[in-house]
Amino acid sequence: MSSSILRTAARVLMPLLVLFAVFLLVRGHNDPGGGFVAGLVIAVAFVLLMFADGVEAARRSLPVSPWHLLGSGLLVALTAGLMPVFVGRPFLTALWAHLGPERWDVLVGTPLLFDIGVCFVVVGVVLTMTFSLVED
């Protein structure tokens, strides 16, 4: 099944895809993108790697197990939701803060954290299912 063209392509594409996914995730609030797509793109990158080098290699190149991504993604999203509760606002209210010096002012908010959680869950779900199905 695995050809050297596929293997080489997968190895070159993988980091690019992951980088692209991070780009999509961060810009998602203002431009096309977001946690869901980012998660799918990361998942595609690893599925590609799986086809090229096998499940074991794909699992190894993922720093955490997809199983843990599932739980931590939910936890991150939940944390984003709970943060406003601690300052007396309702669950899942967005909180925003200006970070950095005035010239490079960055607006950071809990929705981004929530989006990261979504992204983790999506990667976790796709890879958990795919890896276990293929291993089966």
Added chain:
Amino acid sequence: MTTLILATLALAPLAAWLGGRSAKVATLLALWPLGLTVWFASALRILLQGGVVTDHVAWIPSLGLNLSFRLDGLSAVFALMITGIGTLIVVYGAHYLDGHPERGRFQASLFAFMAAMLGVVLTDNLFTLFVFWELTGFTSFLLIGFDHEKESSRRAATQALIVTGAGGLALLAAAVLISQVTGTLTIPELLSDRGLLTNHASYLPIVVLVLLAAFTKSAQFPFHFWLPGAMAAPTPVSAYLHSATMVKAGVYLVARLTPVLGGTLLWELPLVIIGGLTMLGGAYRAVQETDLKRVLAYSTVSALGTLFLLLGLGSEAAFTAAIVYLVAHACYKGALFQVAGVVDHATGTRDIRRLAGLRALLPQTSLAGLLAAASMVGLPLTIGFVAKELVYEAGLKYALSPFALVPAVVVGSALLGVCGLLAGFGPFFTPGAPPEGSHRASAGLWFGPLTLAVLGLLFGSAPGLTSGVFSLAASAVAGRSVEAHLALWHGLGLPLGLSALTLLLVALLYRARKLVRARAWPRSLGFERGFTGFLRIMDFISGRIGPPLQESSLASYALTFVLSAGTLVGVGYYLTAERVSLDGLLDVRAYELAISGLIILGAIGAVRARTTMTAVLCLGTSGYGVALTFLLFGAPDLAMTQFAAETLTAVIFVFVFWQFPRVDQASARLVKLRDAIIACGCGVLVTLLALDSATLPTTRRLSDFYAEAAPSLAHGRNIVNVILVDFRAFDTLGEITVLVTAAVGVVALLRIAAAERQGG
């Protein structure tokens, strides 16, 4: 108070950790409930000066759900019982379960229960009360089923959960009705306009539902059977949940709502009748039993009946009597249950026919048993005596029919007194040898029961100590100021005569206890069997309707889902739709037509495909076409997601499911025809809906709103993403939870399949 309750809940993991260590370390856990007891006791000072302690935290204000707590006399009496007895039970449980591998789980559940129970008695909002009410049932389920490897424990736990859970639903329904009538759920606001409820047409259903909730929770006839069953729990649990606290939640509910709903015959008569029946029936069953814990369980059922009876009498004297009786019962019954546990622990048996002569072996425990039994019998100087005098006084003042009531109460009290002797006197002072292999009990075991029994004596000998608090509690039940007159000596009168008569009856019946056991008829009315039968019928019915609905075939699920959703939406559409206008929609470009053609061709190809592979690829083509459409009509986000999802699906299908059987012979011709009709119908419906929604003014308004609100309210220009992570983030949270659940399900199924392959 919010902090205290939540902290108790949050301490449960710590309790699991410390509770799993040695008995000495686990005893330290008692410091927390002890601190709570001190806190509530010191808050009494504020109450006695005429104040109330309140605490308000907005939880989900948009739903009217607030965590608001209010400490008044009635709540304080309950809170002190919960935390005070809780302290003793934590110590007792640490020693009782010493060496048990899962004692950490026990302490954790106990803490969770304590938090839930405090929530029930402190909240001033009916919905919050319902939430905590269900939590107590839930933790009780965990504690009854503590020995979850025993089938009998699991059955008892499920039975209690079903009975009290059904009652909880009744409480929810009652809360909904009350809020519909009055527009509020806070108890102080309900108190201010009580006439509104009692004169409303919904009064009858509200009363029925509230009483149903109270009677199931507090094990009243005919729901009493779950409580003796709950004796499957370890004895500390029986002493705490199933005698002193949780089963009194029903009594609390009725007492709390008496000033709101009470004062009418409709409210009082069922309380008197059911309470009276349970009082007599429970006591009658109790003296027949030979298992110590079952004797005490039925006597608890009976005592709870007495409490409802008193609340139903509706006079100030009766309310005072109810409060004093409540505390008296908690003291002596909590002590006697723990005594029974010590005896069981030391001798290995709970059969009262085999227990005798334990006084020398368990001196401190026998003292606790003796004092508690004295209180339960109603000997002077005990709080049991004070309570009994008040009960008789209230009974004699009952306007409707004291002549029927008083004899019943006397007989019930006498039978209960016999139970007290059976549990607290018999095992220690009956001449005879202790069962073989009996051993002594450690201080941690007798400390709890002895403290409770001595408290009973203290409250009884110095009634001035507690009369202020009892007056406050009785005032909360009556809804007006009540002065409780507690005294050691009420003077010569009918109540004293009745007390003496009761003592005489107790002595006679106890002497003839073997005869009573042997001759009692009928033994049981078989409600438990009735309940089991009812469950069996339910099982049978669901066994009949389940399989046709759950065919475990994906195709049939999809069919059911599409058909029912299509029908519902179709009917709704037919009833409300206006004529679809195609104005402005027919301006179509050539490439749009081409993409539509691609989508249609893909769909046709998928339907006509012979192999799974072809079908998947055709569907993928169709999906790509849809994604292209998204792209053309200004939804790059959707397009991107759709492209990624389509690619992933196709790839996974190709690599994972390539060995699937051919699809063209998967179903018969007629089945295919049926599916085709349904699919086409749904397709037409969705097309009409899409055309309709494109021309609907709401759509315009919605997208305008989001275009405006997204940058200003949510600091984002990408509307789709802002909706996903901010405006409707709660939906997204739900969706990702579903995703995770699905992934866990897939992995679980695969592992089960792998295990089966290996096993067989």
